[in-house]
Amino acid sequence: MQLNDPRLFRQLAYIDGRWTAGNSNRDEAVLDPANGETLGHCALLDAEQITESVTAAEGAFDAWRALTVDERGARLKAWYRLLHEHKEDLARIMTLEQGKPLHDARGEIDYGASFIEWFAEEARRAYGMTIPSHIPDAMLGTVKEPVGVSVMFTPWNFPLAMITRKAGAALAAGCPVIVKPANETPFSALALAELAERAGIPAGVFNVVTGDPATVSEILCGDNRVRSVSFTGSTRVGKLLIRQSAGSVKRMSLELGGNAPFIVCEDVDVDWAAREAVAAKFQTAGQDCLAANRILVHRRIYERFVERFTAHMKALKVGSGMMEVDIGPLIHTRAVGMARELVEDATSQGARLIHGDQSMAPGANFFMPTLLADITPGMKVFREENFSPVAGIGVFDSDEEVVELANDTEYGLAAYIYSDDVRRIWKMMRGLDYGMVSVNTLKMTGAPIPFGGIKQSGLGREGGAQGLEEYLDTKYFCLGNMPSPSGS
Ligand SMILES: NC(=O)c1ccc[n+]([C@@H]2O[C@H](COP(=O)([O-])OP(=O)(O)OC[C@H]3O[C@@H](n4cnc5c(N)ncnc54)[C@H](O)[C@@H]3O)[C@@H](O)[C@H]2O)c1
Ligand SMILES: N[C@@H](CC=O)C(=O)O
DSSP states (O other): OOOSSGGGOOOSEEETTEEEOOGGGOEEEEEOTTTOOEEEEEEOOOHHHHHHHHHHHHHHHHHHHHSOHHHHHHHHHHHHHHHHHTHHHHHHHHHHHHOOOHHHHHHHHHHHHHHHHHHHHHGGGOOOEEEOOSSTTOEEEEEEEEOOEEEEEOOSSSTTHHHHHHHHHHHHHTOOEEEEOOTTOHHHHHHHHHHHHHTTOOTTTEEEOOSOHHHHHHHHHHOTTEEEEEEESOHHHHHHHHHHHHTTTOEEEEEOOOOEEEEEOTTSOHHHHHHHHHHHHHGGGGOSTTSEEEEEEEGGGHHHHHHHHHHHHHTOOBSOTTSSOSBOOOSSHHHHHHHHHHHHHHHHTTOEEEEOOGGGOSSTTOOOOEEEESOOTTSHHHHSOOOSSEEEEEEESSHHHHHHHHHOSSOOSEEEEEOSOHHHHHHHHHHSOOSEEEESOSOOOOTTSOBOOSGGGEESOBSHHHHHHTTEEEEEEEEOSOOOSSOO
8 A cells, every 4th residue: 555654554463561362363355446447455353352452441440540631631631643644645645545536535624633633632521520418528429430441342333433443532531442443444443543642642542453343342241351342333232232241231322323314305406405415415425324324305396306316316426445535445345235125125116216317437336426306215225225326216295294204213313304484494493303303404413412313323422511521421429528618
């Protein structure tokens, strides 16, 4: 891999400050999704090595938590600056392993770095409280304590920001971290470890383990010393991690699948809303938990919306993320098969295939942007998180009907409303069973906001003051026999 700083391309795991090969040199190839070529290899650690990462993190905990919040913050800010200094290399690594266009990868480095800086600051406000006492001559209150060794399983669609959103909070709170990146995209995580070391984050505090996901999760979730598990990925795997962690009752933070409705009311500028919907649908080639999964449009503007949506999506350029494109490859060929299935299922049930000629795809992992109109709740494209560049548009007649349609899913991550009517917006926003509702804008995320879902989209929040709380325990204290001139 051609980088300005070749030491950022690491192929070994990082445990206790040491670059670690798999025992017997076991490893696995990592492929460039744009062309199927091998980019490098990552170590397949065995059970003993994965357990060593917990021992290392546990060993580093006391010294890390004992630092002042400013001392931890100084190291985190050095890490943040290094991410910016090496942005071009990090973006190149990300595009090569994930496939997203280089300009999107650069955006993710900025986004990912912002969590580190933000939590370095926010940890200063991890306040406890005093409580007016109901017990004579007692002093009551709370202090915050770091939860302890924190494990993070992160996905391939955002190989860097999903790590920093979790690890920034945990490290700032005083917790040591073990990251298990997706096997498809380990190199961004390992580059982060290289930069963490340069930033002065001590050995054992930030570890990256690589290996078979099922083995790693079984060991880490089953280890009593691990006190918190955070995961971003599918609801199926999230449920598995809950089951694996139940025996030791760990803190769980889960950012799982979504099935985002994108509601377009009849009072908006149709062309603008269609442009926004195209951007909301095709970000990260549709492989995004915030992607507009079901675009629901009022009947009065429906046909015009479909026409404008088609016009805007036709302008999207598809190709290798290293070129000037809007949409890169999907992560693997299996994902292409899943996209094809969605289209077949919907058209067999009466959806109109408006656009999407797969003979134009520039490679085996590419799927051309596709539009299905007239989607209905019985279709997979309506019910499942589709994670592909297949857009589905359906029609509605009233505000009540669209809220009911939008809520008819086990998911509850993000929803979009496009309307000019403030009362209608307020009523819909309150009625939507989602953790996040974005009104007349696509841009809703960022370090200061509580990102997360309800129902089967997850548990807990990432980012914001709430994101720090995920890594803090509240300890109540009662100091008895403390006479004072005031009663409580
Ligand atoms: N919410 C998100 O950001 C997000 C990210 C990635 C994938 N997904 C979901 O995953 C679906 C398709 O992706 P996939 O085929 O890679 O899905 P998957 O469920 O097989 O895997 C998702 C991720 O979980 C990891 N994983 C798998 N088994 C694991 C285990 N036992 N322990 C720990 N981690 C494990 C994988 O390494 C991968 O990174 C999508 O439809 C989407 O719902 C969601
Ligand atoms: N797009 C999300 C990540 C989920 O896929 C984000 O903005 O954080």
